[in-house]
Amino acid sequence: MTSAENLQAFRRDGRIVVVGASLAGLRAAETLREEGFTGSLTMIGDELGEPYDRPPLSKQVLTGWVPAGNTKLPRRREIDAEWLLGVPADGLDLAANHVHLADGREVPFDRVLISTGVRARPWFVESEAALDGVFVVRTREHAEGLQRALAAGPSRVLVIGAGFTGSEIASICRERDIPVTVAELAPAPLVGALGAMIGEVAADLQRAHGVDLRCGVKVTQLEGDAQGRLRRAHFEDGTTIDADVAVVALGGIRNTDWLRSSGLAAGVWGIACDTGCRALDLNGLVTDDIFVAGDVARCPNPIYEYRLISLEHWANAVEQAGVAAHNMVSAQADRWPHLTIPLFWSIQFGVNIKSVGVPTFADEVVVTQGSVPDHRFVAAYGYRGRVTAAVSFNNAKWLDHYRRLIETAAPFPPPCPAPDQPADMKPVPVDFPGPVLLAQGATVVVTGHDPSERRVTAVRQHR
Amino acid sequence: MRRSGAGFRARSSQSLVVVEMRVVVDLSRCEGYAQCAFLAPDAFRMHGEEALMYDSNPDDAQRDRILRAAAACPVQAILVDRLEGRDAPTEASPS
Numbered sequence A: 001m002t003s004a005e006n007l008q009a010f011r012r013d014g015r016i017v018v019v020g021a022s023l024a025g026l027r028a029a030e031t032l033r034e035e036g037f038t039g040s041l042t043m044i045g046d047e048l049g050e051p052y053d054r055p056p057l058s059k060q061v062l063t064g065w066v067p068a069g070n071t072k073l074p075r076r077r078e079i080d081a082e083w084l085l086g087v088p089a090d091g092l093d094l095a096a097n098h099v100h101l102a103d104g105r106e107v108p109f110d111r112v113l114i115s116t117g118v119r120a121r122p123w124f125v126e127s128e129a130a131l132d133g134v135f136v137v138r139t140r141e142h143a144e145g146l147q148r149a150l151a152a153g154p155s156r157v158l159v160i161g162a163g164f165t166g167s168e169i170a171s172i173c174r175e176r177d178i179p180v181t182v183a184e185l186a187p188a189p190l191v192g193a194l195g196a197m198i199g200e201v202a203a204d205l206q207r208a209h210g211v212d213l214r215c216g217v218k219v220t221q222l223e224g225d226a227q228g229r230l231r232r233a234h235f236e237d238g239t240t241i242d243a244d245v246a247v248v249a250l251g252g253i254r255n256t257d258w259l260r261s262s263g264l265a266a267g268v269w270g271i272a273c274d275t276g277c278r279a280l281d282l283n284g285l286v287t288d289d290i291f292v293a294g295d296v297a298r299c300p301n302p303i304y305e306y307r308l309i310s311l312e313h314w315a316n317a318v319e320q321a322g323v324a325a326h327n328m329v330s331a332q333a334d335r336w337p338h339l340t341i342p343l344f345w346s347i348q349f350g351v352n353i354k355s356v357g358v359p360t361f362a363d364e365v366v367v368t369q370g371s372v373p374d375h376r377f378v379a380a381y382g383y384r385g386r387v388t389a390a391v392s393f394n395n396a397k398w399l400d401h402y403r404r405l406i407e408t409a410a411p412f413p414p415p416c417p418a419p420d421q422p423a424d425m426k427p428v429p430v431d432f433p434g435p436v437l438l439a440q441g442a443t444v445v446v447t448g449h450d451p452s453e454r455r456v457t458a459v460r461q462h463r
Numbered sequence B: 001m002r003r004s005g006a007g008f009r010a011r012s013s014q015s016l017v018v019v020e021m022r023v024v025v026d027l028s029r030c031e032g033y034a035q036c037a038f039l040a041p042d043a044f045r046m047h048g049e050e051a052l053m054y055d056s057n058p059d060d061a062q063r064d065r066i067l068r069a070a071a072a073c074p075v076q077a078i079l080v081d082r083l084e085g086r087d088a089p090t091e092a093s094p095s
């Protein structure tokens, strides 16, 4: 695709294949048509049915309000695609330019978008994961099963992992007046994403709502009865807890296994790409016809020292899909870089938690406005004297202000922009958990700062 | 706003015609003004002071109220299905 004529011919009757027919895939397809692509469009997805929205699955679906099958995504326009659903892609041949499906079919393409997202990390012992009453939440089927189990009035729910999804599920349990224990290896909920200070606030929030929160603990075994129903969980310190439902909320695994022999830079970290969403090959060279978007992508962000960053954020999937699709049907000179500042939200215990930027890219954090005890505040994160992120609890109206501070590399700590200046505005160390706690899904970690101290340590896949 | 064909029609093999809307709120934009919860309370509900939960596929009977809520949103975070005749995916027969 070098000359203008070639591009025109491609836009008129080229073949685009999208692998992963969910949020990113659908929004990309819509943008391709919006931009005037009239060639053939094929949507490959291993889930049956129409693309649906996932954030409600741990929120209004689990409360019992919205049925799990009722989160189908609205369409911005007709996409006139051929849908190949219910069969996963299991290979990508870059020499022949086709996607290989698990049922043996081969789907040829001129350009392909990979948006295969993430799946839930299962409990590490297969037989225990298969017990009646043990759940993960990533798909509508998962959410439907868990909502039914919650509706049956379990005596206790055990949530393993206090990240965003686990915390949201614990919140729903309390709302439904179901006793819930949350087990977390780190010192507090949400610390891996937001650091120790916000983690403390999240811990208070959970306890104030009656969650039996246990931090610094490790669940080692799920025990079933003779009928294969979950009965209790064992902790590393030898204690046990009786529960008839356990939700394994230990994060996700990027769906890149099917690309193993493709020659792309794909692995547990995702698929590396440039800011134009073009995939990198194993050598780190940019490819011409392979694009990536959504949770599976690992994209450099110039604001964060060009580091490759993977985000499991709804808004990122939507925006990156738009950029990828635009670039797929544009000449090199007209391409866009995906440069948005990450935005995330979570709803738990009646609080709207939002973040902008990358809170893990920080050495200090400070409450800049509002009141922590009232659970209405904003905290800003800084790295070497500049603002790199902000988190709000019930104070979303201010996040856009902080987004601009991040984009303009404003000095940290920033002044309070409103009359609600907190009494104490002293920055504290951000304090993220050590590498062992961040190691979920990683195979190695690198520690040490000076060249003489740098070491690679192998880590286990499961905790 | 035309009403015909705006909802989803089940496949012809079923006699039942389900008419529902599709709604998604970009909660990364939502700032909790709660206009939607006021204008279409059956579809949009506040959870605490600021967080919004909503029905993604509400009954088509609520269409007018939901469109009004979408129009009134100060940050234009509510997306409602723009399709008239949907190209529903034809499911691959896993052979």
Ligand SMILES: Cc1cc2nc3c(=O)[nH]c(=O)nc-3n(C[C@H](O)[C@H](O)[C@H](O)COP(=O)(O)OP(=O)(O)OC[C@H]3O[C@@H](n4cnc5c(N)ncnc54)[C@H](O)[C@@H]3O)c2cc1C
Binding pocket: A019, A020, A021, A022, A023, A024, A025, A044, A045, A046, A047, A053, A054, A055, A056, A057, A058, A087, A088, A089, A090, A115, A116, A117, A118, A119, A137, A138, A139, A165, A255, A258, A293, A294, A295, A296, A311, A312, A313, A314, A315, A317, A343, A344, A345, A346, A347
């Ligand atoms: C319970 C839950 C709550 C969430 N809450 C929030 C929230 O509050 N805020 C927020 O910002 N984000 C939230 N998210 C994250 C958000 O839903 C994701 O960022 C978004 O779904 C990413 O879209 P995607 O299209 O990239 O990936 P996905 O939605 O994961 O879609 C990938 C699709 O590809 C399919 N696929 C995978 N492998 C193959 C293959 N080999 N062949 C064919 N198809 C394949 C998958 O089955 C899936 O259908 C939440 C996610 C979950 C699960």
